[in-house]
Amino acid sequence: MAKKEQCKECKFCSMMSHDLGIGRLHVFCEYQERSLAPDGSECDYFEQKEYEDSCWNADGSFKTECYWKLRQQVTIGSCFMSSYENTYGLDTHKVSDFFEAYELFIDARILNNHGDKEWDRNYDPLFEKYDTEATLLEFLNNDPDRRLTREMLRVYTS
Secondary structure (H helix, E strand, O other): OOOOOOOOOOOOOOEEEEEOOOOEEEEEEOOOOEEEOOOOOOOOOOOOOOOOOOOEOOOOEEOHHHHHHHHHHOOOOOOOHHHHOOOOOEOHHHHHHHHHHHHHHHHHHHHHHHHHHHHHHOHHHHHHHHOOHHHHHHHHHHOHHHOOEHHHEOOOOO
């Protein structure tokens, strides 16, 4: 039987599953037709991506001025994790969670300022109006615990 093509992004298929018997995550690689560790360490075809490193403070926090750059890279409201891929190496699930909270922050602003009827009729233009760098910074200042950190990188090593 012919082997399947390698995945383009990471060179091995990343169908994540949880082994309930021993409680560990593993990846089934269709190319090698076997289970692998999630970090790709067992795979000869795994290539770690290089990520932009200029947006990190010395304490491991994401620089404030880089949040808007990150916002420009994602599609808020998407149900696809690939819509949250970014050049900083942040885990797509963490980025999705962060921007879901940001979207709710904007939704609350729209409802408070315009009411239900206007929200239903003109949601997209209103969202675009409030989806600004200033609103994102206000969201960060209102809830500093939501800030992104180095621990949210795909493969974090201290």
